[in-house]
Amino acid sequence: MNAILTIARLTWIEARRRRIVLAALICGVLFLAVFGTAIYFIPPRNLDGPNPLMARAQLQVLMLAGFYVVNFLVVAFAVMLPVDAVSGEIASGVMQTLASKPVRRVDILLGKWLVFWLMLAGYLLFMVGGLVGLMWFLKGFLMRNPFPAVGLMQLEASVLLSITIAGGVRFSTVTNGIVAFGFYALAFIGGWIEQIGVMVGNAASRYIGTAISLVSPGDALSRLAMHGLTPSVLSQVQANPFTSLSVPSMAMVWWSVAYIVAVLALATRGFQRRAL
Amino acid sequence: MTGAVIQARGLRKQFGSNLAVANLSFSIGRGEVFGFLGPNGAGKTTSVKMLLGLVAPTSGSATVLGAPLGDWRIRARIGFLPEHFRFHDALTGRELLRIHGRLYGLRGADLERRIDVMLEKVNLREAENRPLREFSKGMTQRAGLAQALMADPDLVFLDEPTSGLDPLGRVLVRTLIEEARDRGASVFLNSHLLGDVEATCDRVVFVKQGRAIHEMSLKDAPSTLDVEVRVDRTDGATLEGLAAFGQDVRLNGCVIHLRVKSDDVVPEIARWLVGHGIGIHALGSRRKSLEEWFIQVMGEDQRPG
Numbered sequence: 001m002n003a004i005l006t007i008a009r010l011t012w013i014e015a016r017r018r019r020i021v022l023a024a025l026i027c028g029v030l031f032l033a034v035f036g037t038a039i040y041f042i043p044p045r046n047l048d049g050p051n052p053l054m055a056r057a058q059l060q061v062l063m064l065a066g067f068y069v070v071n072f073l074v075v076a077f078a079v080m081l082p083v084d085a086v087s088g089e090i091a092s093g094v095m096q097t098l099a100s101k102p103v104r105r106v107d108i109l110l111g112k113w114l115v116f117w118l119m120l121a122g123y124l125l126f127m128v129g130g131l132v133g134l135m136w137f138l139k140g141f142l143m144r145n146p147f148p149a150v151g152l153m154q155l156e157a158s159v160l161l162s163i164t165i166a167g168g169v170r171f172s173t174v175t176n177g178i179v180a181f182g183f184y185a186l187a188f189i190g191g192w193i194e195q196i197g198v199m200v201g202n203a204a205s206r207y208i209g210t211a212i213s214l215v216s217p218g219d220a221l222s223r224l225a226m227h228g229l230t231p232s233v234l235s236q237v238q239a240n241p242f243t244s245l246s247v248p249s250m251a252m253v254w255w256s257v258a259y260i261v262a263v264l265a266l267a268t269r270g271f272q273r274r275a276l
Numbered sequence: 277m278t279g280a281v282i283q284a285r286g287l288r289k290q291f292g293s294n295l296a297v298a299n300l301s302f303s304i305g306r307g308e309v310f311g312f313l314g315p316n317g318a319g320k321t322t323s324v325k326m327l328l329g330l331v332a333p334t335s336g337s338a339t340v341l342g343a344p345l346g347d348w349r350i351r352a353r354i355g356f357l358p359e360h361f362r363f364h365d366a367l368t369g370r371e372l373l374r375i376h377g378r379l380y381g382l383r384g385a386d387l388e389r390r391i392d393v394m395l396e397k398v399n400l401r402e403a404e405n406r407p408l409r410e411f412s413k414g415m416t417q418r419a420g421l422a423q424a425l426m427a428d429p430d431l432v433f434l435d436e437p438t439s440g441l442d443p444l445g446r447v448l449v450r451t452l453i454e455e456a457r458d459r460g461a462s463v464f465l466n467s468h469l470l471g472d473v474e475a476t477c478d479r480v481v482f483v484k485q486g487r488a489i490h491e492m493s494l495k496d497a498p499s500t501l502d503v504e505v506r507v508d509r510t511d512g513a514t515l516e517g518l519a520a521f522g523q524d525v526r527l528n529g530c531v532i533h534l535r536v537k538s539d540d541v542v543p544e545i546a547r548w549l550v551g552h553g554i555g556i557h558a559l560g561s562r563r564k565s566l567e568e569w570f571i572q573v574m575g576e577d578q579r580p581g
Contacts, residue, residue, distance in 0.1 A: 010364060013371065014364055014367075017367075017407070093358055097361075097423065101351055101379040101380065102348055102349055102379065103351075275330070
């Protein structure tokens with residue numbers, strides 16, 4: 001455990017000094033500034049108007065849009081943050097000094113994974129806190145319990161983080177980035193195939209989409225999160241572009257947890273065999 | 277070898293169709309400074325990596341400090357400076373040593389004390405709070421030496437430790453190697469700078485195409501002495517007479533070459549020549565350098581790598 005924490009500490013110092021954290025925070029603050037400006041000008045001005053139910057629904061949709069973008073930012077962060085962490089250190093030879101110390105290679109991977117996971121969690125909480133806070137401050141609308149959805153978004157980020165860490169063991173940095181984003185794109189297109197299947201009543205498309213979700217569960221988790229954030233009234237009338245027609249099963253959560261464990265196990269196996 | 281810290285038997289490493297190490301067997305004793313010599317591409321660095329568990333051998337076996345290859349726990353007693361020394365350059369010198377010290381299991385006041393000692397030893401005290409990216413090549417290499425020696429290891433692998441250093445830095449490395457030997461540690465030195473090897477190593481192994489082809493002690497057996505005498509005249513009887521003093525007596529113009537066993541023989545040769553009425557214009561002797569040994573062992577056909 002000490003080795004994992006030391007590697008985590010090293011990774012954190014590196015990320016901080018390389019201004020990765022600062023860059024992510026600046027991007028986040030810029031997005032929140034744009035979001036805040038937009039919701040300030042977009043009606044309704046508050047919930048005290050003639051039709052508070054409609055005003056609430058409009059603000060809910062705006063919040064969903066905000067969450068949708070935050071989810072995308074976190075996904076991008078989950079790939080870009082660790083994309084160079086293993087492959088770059090192997091290519092430069094830095095890894096030789098670490099791996100020749102009395103540490104297991106699995107500890108090196110877990111130390112890096114842990115600190116990136118915490119950074120993603122911190123970033124997600126910061127962004128969600130900003131969204132909810134802005135909406136409450138500017139419109140007096142407080143979103144009820146977004147935490148289950150935030151948990152699902154973090155799980156989605158964890159899937160991509162694990163895939164990127166595992167890719168770094170085998171691929172060069174650029175190839176790893178392409179593969180990791182390719183995995184996300186696969187999940188994204190799988191989600192659309194599934195939804196179109198539901199829309200037109202085509203079972204084959206639905207099954208293909210579900211199968212793709214099992215291979216790359218990111219988008220399914222994202223749809224599950226958005227579903228959790230959508231009030232049942234909005235879900236039923238399909239009155240927003242962020243709600244899925246096909247809501248993935250909660251079993252996808254357990255599948256994703258097992259998926260992360262399996263990906264990290266494969267990454268460890270590959271890393272142990274890798275010549276450094 | 278009794279009490280061997282490294283015992284390698286038939287190590288072989290193949291990367292695809294490229295054979296990096298063919299069949300490597302050697303051993304290193306406790307407290308020994310061991311030189312591993314060979315041209316570029318001879319498989320020296322791959323051999324070091326196999327011994328450190330960074331690369332798995334295709335076949336063969338080895339023990340390092342009594343443990344089989346790949347035993348990560350034994351690395352608590354091993355220090356390593358890689359050939360292409362690259363570290364996390366956002367760290368300061370002190371942070372680098374702190375991280376590597378923690379990986380060795382050092383903690384708290386002991387760790388900080390040890391960092392102070394190592395920074396002092398490698399002359400980086402004044403630069404300890406500067407990030408490594410601002411270090412010169414020599415400073416980075418000295419920081420690398422410090423991280424390799426952080427835990428007072430029983431075995432140190434130094435892969436080209438003086439390649440980026442000025443003469444003062446090279447003297448520093450020699451001092452550190454001697455200190456390690458004095459406290460009973462073994463040093464595995466991989467270097468192209470044969471002067472450094474000659475000055476520090478007890479024994480060397482010459483490696484060619486992934487095989488150990490020659491081994492020699494630099495400590496116990498001083499090599500023979502090459503004597504060169506420029507004379508005013510010579511004949512067959514002179515050469516026959518000089519054969520009593522040494523071996524390989526040759527004549528090249530007016531210069532006689534021969535190989536003798538010790539310095540004491542040189543004045544005897546002078547006396548014998550003068551006693552036989554032969555005038556001496558010049559007389560010199562020198563030991564065969566490691567570089568000459570290297571060229572001889574590797575063969576004249578060896579091309580620069």
